[in-house]
Amino acid sequence: MTADAPVLVTGATGAVGSAVRRALEAAGHTVHGVSRKGGPGPGQHAWHVGQEEPPDTLRRPWRAVVHCAADTRWNLPDDEAARANVDTLRAVLALTDAGTHLVHLSSSFATGLEGDVTAASPDAYRNSYEWSKAAAERLLHAERDRADIVRFPIAMGARADGSLDRYSGFFWLPAALCSGAVPALVAEDKALLDIVSTDDVAAHVTRLVAGGPPDGVRLSVLGRGDRAQRVTEAFDTVREALNDWRAEHGLPLLDGLPYVTPEQWNRFYLPFAEEYLDRTQLLRVTAFRAYQGYLSVTEPFAVTDQVEDTTGTLFRSIRLWASTHQTAARRTPRPWRA
Ligand SMILES: NC(=O)c1ccc[n+]([C@@H]2O[C@H](COP(=O)([O-])OP(=O)(O)OC[C@H]3O[C@@H](n4cnc5c(N)ncnc54)[C@H](OP(=O)(O)O)[C@@H]3O)[C@@H](O)[C@H]2O)c1
Incomplete structure (x- = not known):
């Protein structure tokens, strides 16, 4: 992949995706964004990922694809959660090839009640969100030899002023x-309530993109951990x-x-x-x-990158x-x- 190819951010109008998009742009990348409704500006595209074919403008080489699009509601029926959080990744995999640096955003809670993402049964998770995020991680492992998975807990706003582009269920x-x-x-x-700033996620993703694809499937877990x-x-x-x-x-x-x-x-x-x-x-x-x-x-x-x-x-x-x-x-x- 050419180093000057643009970067695609899915979910680019969301709480985390917006911060990721801005951080990548600030680092000098040409960034395109995708969301269901689309966003302002020429680089923001409307694509209902997983439900529609991608627009032709998105069928091009990408230096990296940062996959943030998800439905973070906890109370969706299982089939809807799977459509929202697994089918979306499947569509992103179809849009990219093995040479694209794929950075998949996941949740620290994807490890559910058993502490890892291997269980396929919804009973191993607190809700359909966790279950579907775990299923997405398993799909990524099955389909790609090289990719980044970035897990993090509850995301609050920017460190400087707390600003968020979208307010989640929290x-x-x-x-x-x-x-x-x-x-x-x-x-x-x-009980602990682990929290990161959207800035932490955005800075981490930007570092990963700068470093290029890893040798295998690399997992980062951001958070305060025991602090x-x-x-x-x-x-x-x-x-x-x-x-x-x-x-x-x-x-x-x-x-x-x-x-x-x-x-x-x-x-x-x-x-x-x-x-x-x-x-x-x-x-x-x-x-x-x-x-x-x-x-x-x-x-x-168990964080790999303590914020x-x-x-x-x-x-x-x-x-x-x-x-x-x-x-x-x-x-x-x-x-x-x-
Ligand atoms: N926020 C947190 O506390 C938190 C914590 C841990 C992990 N995460 C993970 O971080 C990622 C981003 O979450 P977020 O909080 O930024 O979510 P968010 O604020 O709800 O934003 C979701 C984004 O994804 C887009 N989207 C959703 N489904 C889509 C689809 N099928 N096709 C195209 N676009 C779609 C939305 O666009 P439209 O509005 O146009 O539909 C929006 O841009 C997710 O993977 C989430 O699991 C978030």
Whole structure:
């Protein structure tokens, strides 16, 4: 592959893909982007990857393809998750040949409940997102001798100001803290919440592209690893950021949530809730359940590339979320009543 061929970024309008696209451009690459809806500018193409044939303009040699397109929702039916996260990679593989440097973005959570991506059964994963991201990694191993896989945990915004091009499901949390939809902090005592900045991912991918394809299938795992914030500390950071913004706007400050372990929650609070709460409250509790597994990870991710502290990045990202989602950030939590 010629060194001056352009780089293609799929999912180039998303939270991570946008940062990757900008970092590659800043490093001097000619970058083309792909997303379902397409983006502004001549290098941004609309292509529903996995569902449509690629536009002719994309059938050309690429120096590298950075595959960020995915559907990160946790609650898709298995077949939809597979279409979104496995068929997309299959289409990217068909667009490229073995000589293209393929950089595939994955999730630290793709290792599911068993700690690796080998299990094919959905039972080995917390949800269809993890399962489909693991399936994509297995597909890549089966189809390519040389490629990069980059796993990372929850991505917050830019280190400088917390800015994100798109807000993912994680931002349900600050919204829920402001509305009172989360009745308690349900987490294991020593649970960790590993977080990176989109800058970390973008800088890492840019370094990989500069270095060219690896000799085999190379795995990078970005994160704080054993230095990740505890879940309880991260919740404090989120609340401090919200309160910082709320104080500036003369709004009442949010109290800390009562802390309970998952066992206490599942054995005592949930059966009580199911008996006494109204339908809306129950729906909120059920939505919250999806997050529980992520607040109970006590084993740090085995990172290959430890990123700088992300406490400030989390603070700035949440604060910026508040100033860009004022209706949600201004709400006053209503106390839970059965
Ligand atoms: N955000 C995180 O916290 C996080 C953490 C770990 C790993 N990751 C991984 O990082 C990657 C990027 O995630 P993200 O958070 O940036 O996602 P995102 O903000 O939801 O953006 C998804 C991007 O992919 C595009 N896209 C989705 N499906 C597509 C399809 N079938 N064809 C074409 N474009 C498609 C979207 O374009 P349209 O809007 O036009 O559809 C958008 O540009 C994913 O592989 C994800 O698994 C993310």
